[in-house]
Amino acid sequence: MKTAYDEMYATNGSVRDHYQSYAHWLKAMPDAAIAGKREEADIAFHRAGITFAVYGEENSQERLIPFDIVPRVIPKQEWTHLENGLRQRVRALNAFLHDIYHEQEILKTGRIPAQQVLGNSQFRREMVGVDVPENIYAHIAGVDLVRADYGDSRGEYYVLEDNLRTPSGVSYMLENRKMMMRLFPDLFSRQKIAPIEHYPDLLLNNLRSVAPPGINNPMVVVLTPGQYNSAYFEHAFLAQQMGVELVDGNDLFVKNETVYMRTTEGPRRVDVIYRRIDDDFIDPLTFNKNSMLGVPGLFSAYRAGTVTLANAVGTGIADDKAIYVHVPEMIRFYCGEEPILSNVPTWELSKPDDLKYVLSHLHELVVKEVHGSGGYGMLVGPTSTKEEIRMFRDKIIASPGNYIAQPTLALSTCPTFVESGVAPRHIDLRPYVLSGKEITMAPGGLTRVALKEGSLVVNSSQGGGTKDTWVLEGDN
Amino acid sequence: MLSSTAEHLYWMARSLERAENTARMLDVTYRMSLLKQALIEPHHEWRAMLSISGLHEDFEARYELPSAKNVLYFMALDNKNPGSIYHSLFNARENARAIRGSITSEMWEALNATWLEMRRIQRDGIDSDGVARFFEWVKERSHLSRGIAHGTMLRDNTFRFIRLGNFIERADNTARILDVKYHILLPSLRDIGGAADYYQWSAILRSVSAFESYRKVYRDQITPRRVAELLILRNDIARSLITCVNEVSQLLHEINGPHSSEVTAHCNTLRNQLNNETIASIFDRGLHEYISDFLEQIYNIGSLINTTYFWSNDEKIPVLNLTQTQTQTINGR
Numbered sequence: 132m133k134t135a136y137d138e139m140y141a142t143n144g145s146v147r148d149h150y151q152s153y154a155h156w157l158k159a160m161p162d163a164a165i166a167g168k169r170e171e172a173d174i175a176f177h178r179a180g181i182t183f184a185v186y187g188e189e190n191s192q193e194r195l196i197p198f199d200i201v202p203r204v205i206p207k208q209e210w211t212h213l214e215n216g217l218r219q220r221v222r223a224l225n226a227f228l229h230d231i232y233h234e235q236e237i238l239k240t241g242r243i244p245a246q247q248v249l250g251n252s253q254f255r256r257e258m259v260g261v262d263v264p265e266n267i268y269a270h271i272a273g274v275d276l277v278r279a280d281y282g283d284s285r286g287e288y289y290v291l292e293d294n295l296r297t298p299s300g301v302s303y304m305l306e307n308r309k310m311m312m313r314l315f316p317d318l319f320s321r322q323k324i325a326p327i328e329h330y331p332d333l334l335l336n337n338l339r340s341v342a343p344p345g346i347n348n349p350m351v352v353v354l355t356p357g358q359y360n361s362a363y364f365e366h367a368f369l370a371q372q373m374g375v376e377l378v379d380g381n382d383l384f385v386k387n388e389t390v391y392m393r394t395t396e397g398p399r400r401v402d403v404i405y406r407r408i409d410d411d412f413i414d415p416l417t418f419n420k421n422s423m424l425g426v427p428g429l430f431s432a433y434r435a436g437t438v439t440l441a442n443a444v445g446t447g448i449a450d451d452k453a454i455y456v457h458v459p460e461m462i463r464f465y466c467g468e469e470p471i472l473s474n475v476p477t478w479e480l481s482k483p484d485d486l487k488y489v490l491s492h493l494h495e496l497v498v499k500e501v502h503g504s505g506g507y508g509m510l511v512g513p514t515s516t517k518e519e520i521r522m523f524r525d526k527i528i529a530s531p532g533n534y535i536a537q538p539t540l541a542l543s544t545c546p547t548f549v550e551s552g553v554a555p556r557h558i559d560l561r562p563y564v565l566s567g568k569e570i571t572m573a574p575g576g577l578t579r580v581a582l583k584e585g586s587l588v589v590n591s592s593q594g595g596g597t598k599d600t601w602v603l604e605g606d607n
Numbered sequence: 608m609l610s611s612t613a614e615h616l617y618w619m620a621r622s623l624e625r626a627e628n629t630a631r632m633l634d635v636t637y638r639m640s641l642l643k644q645a646l647i648e649p650h651h652e653w654r655a656m657l658s659i660s661g662l663h664e665d666f667e668a669r670y671e672l673p674s675a676k677n678v679l680y681f682m683a684l685d686n687k688n689p690g691s692i693y694h695s696l697f698n699a700r701e702n703a704r705a706i707r708g709s710i711t712s713e714m715w716e717a718l719n720a721t722w723l724e725m726r727r728i729q730r731d732g733i734d735s736d737g738v739a740r741f742f743e744w745v746k747e748r749s750h751l752s753r754g755i756a757h758g759t760m761l762r763d764n765t766f767r768f769i770r771l772g773n774f775i776e777r778a779d780n781t782a783r784i785l786d787v788k789y790h791i792l793l794p795s796l797r798d799i800g801g802a803a804d805y806y807q808w809s810a811i812l813r814s815v816s817a818f819e820s821y822r823k824v825y826r827d828q829i830t831p832r833r834v835a836e837l838l839i840l841r842n843d844i845a846r847s848l849i850t851c852v853n854e855v856s857q858l859l860h861e862i863n864g865p866h867s868s869e870v871t872a873h874c875n876t877l878r879n880q881l882n883n884e885t886i887a888s889i890f891d892r893g894l895h896e897y898i899s900d901f902l903e904q905i906y907n908i909g910s911l912i913n914t915t916y917f918w919s920n921d922e923k924i925p926v927l928n929l930t931q932t933q934t935q936t937i938n939g940r
Contacts, residue, residue, distance in 0.1 A: 358705050367708055377708070382611050393610040393918045395764065396864045 135541035136278060136286040137555055138203060149206040149603055152322050157201075165200070168314045169548060172198055175310065197596035198307060199547045200314065203558060203578040210325075210574055210602040213276065213288060213562065216472035217572065219462060221272050221564045224293060224449045226465035228268035232258045232445065237464055243457045248448060252502070255410065255445030257417060261434055263443050264341045265568060270441035271334070271405075272564040273298025273576075276472070279540035286543060289475045291559065293458065295446040297407045300597075301563050302365040304577040305330060305372075307599040323604040325574035330563070331372035333571045334405075338373075340567035341439050342402045349402035351375045352392065354383070356408050356424045366407050380408075385428030388435040403439045410444050452501040452535050453479070476538060480531040489536040490527065493520050496536045498527065511587060513539050542587055545598065547580055557581045559589050560600065575600035612706050613768045614917040619702035619710075619718070620772030626695035627749035628780035630742040632656060633682055635787060635814035637738060640675055642806050653678040655790035659783050662690050679738065684729045692745055696725045699752075711759040714752065721748040764862055771858045771912065778851035778905050782898050784814055785838050788831070789895040808834050815846045835894055836886040848901060849881045855908065862916070870911035877904050 134142075139150045146154040176195050205213075230237050231248055232255075238245040248254055273294040278286055308327055312319055335351065342349030355366035357379050370377035382392050383401065391398035406413060412422040417430035432438050448454060456477045459470040478485035478496075489496060493512050500508035510523040527534050544555035562576030578598040579589035589595040636656040653673040657663035662681075663673075665688060670677045685691045700722035707715050724744075733741050753773065760766045788807060808829050812818040817837060824841070825833050839848045856878045859871045889897045913919045 371708055376609055378609065379611070382609055395608045395610055395613045395768075395862070395916045397866055 135555070135557065136280050136543040138278075138543055138545040138558070139201075140546075149204050153202065153204060153318070156318060156321065165548070169200060172200065172310050172314060175313070176306070196303060196591045197582060198310060199580055199582075199596050199598045200311070201546050201548065201553070202311065202599045202601045203545050203560070204601045204603065205575065207603050207605065212471065214572060214574075216288075216470070217274055217562055217564050218570050219466055219468060219471050220274065220290065220293070220458065221269060221566055221570065223458065223462040223465045224272070224295065225266065225268055225566055227461045228443070228446060228449050229263075229266045230465070231448065232261065237461065240464070242460050242464055243454070247453055247457075251448055251451060251453065253445075253447035253451045255448070257430065257434075258443070258445040261444075262436065264343060264439055267341055267566050268443035268446050269295040269449065270337060270341060270443075270566055271298060272566070273300065273561045274564060276560045276562065277475075277540060278543040278560075281476075281538065281540060288472060289540070290458070290472050291475055292452075293450040293455070294561075295442060295450040296409065297442065298561070298563070299362045299365055299407075300561060300577045300579075300591075301330065302368040303597050304563070304573070304575070304600065305368075307577075307597055311599040322601075325602040325604050327573040327575060330573040331369065333565055333573060334369070335373040335375070337565040337567040337571060338403045338405055338439075338441055340569075341441065343436055343439055346402045350400060351403045351405065352378045352383075352401050354378055354380070354404050354406040354408055354413075356412070360407075362407065369405070380423070380425050383426045383429070385426060385432050388428075388432045388437055390426070390429065390432050390438045401438060403441060405441050410447065413440070413444070452499055453481075453532075456535070475540060478536040480527060480534045480536060485536070486527075486531050490524065493524060495539060497539050498523060498534050498536045501533055501535060511539065514585070514587075539587070542581075542589075545578075545580065547582070547596075547598075549582065549584075554584070556584070557587050557589065558598070574602035608764050608768075610917050610919075612709055613764070614919065615702040615706040616709065616765060616768040617772040617912070617917075619699050619706075620769040621776040622695045622698035622702065623718070623749050623752055624773050624776035625690075625780065626692045626699065627746055628777065628784070629660075629682060629690065629692050629695065630745035631814045632659070632780070632784055632787070633679065634739070634742045635784065635810045637675070637679075637742075638810040638813070639787075639807055642803060650674055655787065656682070659786055659790055660690055662688065679733075683733065683741065686729065693725055693729050696722050696745075696748075709765050711755070713755050713759050717748070717752045717755050721752070724748075767858050767862050768916075771855060771862070774851045774854040774858070775905065775909055775912070777846060778848055778855065779902060781815060781838060781846050781848055781851065782901050782905070784811060785835065786895060786898045787811060789898075804831075805829055812837075817844055817846065820844055831894075832886055832890060835889065839889065839897075840881065840884060840886060849878075852878050852881055864916065867915050870908060870915045873904075873911055874908050877908070 141147055237243055274290060275292040276288050277291045278288050338351045339349050352375055353366055353370040355377055367377055378392055384391055390401045392401050408424050411419045413425040414429040415422045415425055416427045433440055456479055459474055462470045478489050480486045480489055496512045498510040542557040545558045546553045547556040558578050558580045560576050560578050565571045578600045580596045580598055581587060581589045582594055582596045636652050640652045650673045653675060657666050666681055681688055683692045686693055700718050703715055703718045756769055808831060812821050821837055837844055841847050842849045856874045859874050
């Protein structure tokens, strides 16, 4: 594989303009000072309990998601372009969700094969005809972007995935910034870096803007599966930052199609639930009957329009990998515009020609299960053994419709502190797009980094770390 | 406040208080068992200890003799016994963990450190000369957590639900400790007022840290009536029943809430009864009968707290019937 696009250094080895200021600063910093700061960051993260828990009574262990002190820097114009693209994309995705649960125009026109939507397990029949405030379904979208050289273009951004169910990680975005400001205050005085600390306010405003009609001072809560969930820290963090209650299923109950929470002062009506529980588990009466996490009757209250769920039920159909290929068409259809951000070129293995091509090029492609997530259930051809490829091939042949394939993109790299010093490591970017009465975003997002040399998998469950993400204000 | 948060706070405090009082009860039993009497059957004190805690069926199912060694292990370290100190400290920590954001970080760290140390002690075991030290340690950790709550927490309902748990559990436990004497065979008539009797009553006083207070208050010899009066009716004694009930009553008044009239009324009745009681009338009815009645009322107030504030009808409080297994689970999920 040829060298990937690097965020900091141009091909001739010179520092890119938007990294000049940081590069000067880094060069002047003694190694020992850097080492000391890295240690300080580790201790602070542990003490604050910003961990990712793997919990058991006897051997409780709490893992830290590694934090890297070299920021990912995005120049202003580049961000403006990304922001426009993200707004356009999320607008189209919400319009698509509204459409398929109502008129299904896009299916009628044949732009997306009806079978791929209606026959998809992520399509929630229960949502057909249900109206939601502002027609917004994906109130919080975490869109994964990668940057790569592909074909003739250099360092172009591609959308890798739209996460429209319960995207996580935003607490790391906020904590990383807090940590960088604490460790290196002088960096922030050298350059104008767009602030992100107001994200919890944006989120709260967004959630309040989609309260059921007629509610003046909506009560918002965060619904968590509980303290043993690996993202519990984030749920507690967001509730605390927004100043709202963190509840689990047992704190809520439904009476007369209205949701209440149990408080020491009696029942209090709940209007908006930012839920971090998957569709399957939110209401045992409608979905998974064995769910202990949800609230019996919640879906009936939702259908009756007395409570807003964020995100809405049934958003999984729009971020399904089989539907992903159709997003550019959605943008044309609903927005009447050409897509600003590109998809990664994708082969749909349900198509015989695509399948044939992919089967003969497995060693150079990435193959993904359409319903998989978290970096599981995928084949990265170039780094897999012959045996692994052979086994995956059998799975594909058994049910080709379950898979898509993409070229192995050399994700862009960013200098990162590793054992041996500073070295390039592959990164991605997850901006968080908030949709309510209007679309808002905190500039940047969460940058994840694959710490293993050559690795393209940035997921925290697979040894990924994170970086602070700077969007520069001003021209450089 | 969310009911579940209040419930975790309350059970965190109750569990910790229970660990402390179990240590106190074991301590008094241990002291009494050192006063060997020929008339009394072997292991008598330890059997009494189990029946006071309502745990003897559970014990008999898994152990043979109620020897000092077995009962101490069962009540202090046995992770299968929901009433053991080990389990109580686990419950305190797990309840705290669930509401970490509602308590100060010092509070959480103290409870967490206590639990980690408890786990180590359980793994290493306690040898016979470490028994007293272990009880001291449990009491100290409980004092520490309570002190941190006092020294660091905002005086809102969070603090009040913690205190409510403290005093409900303490009222229950002091009453049970006072009942120890009933469960231990009364010495023969000629021994009443004798050396054994004296040591047993003074052991009870020491177990609730009231020996010195007794001397200060009465400046006289130790008699059953005065011990009972001190631990039931004196409102200047930190662990007496009346002190606990006064505190509970005051806390319920402060917490208030739209549905709290029943529980408040219930508690006020008990407080008024205690305030109008004399030791003579208690002894006329019989001390054991009086205590049984008191425990039932505390149990009822606990149930009302459950339904009023926590929306819960679960039997999380031990049923009064002293022969029944005392159950205590980490509340919640």
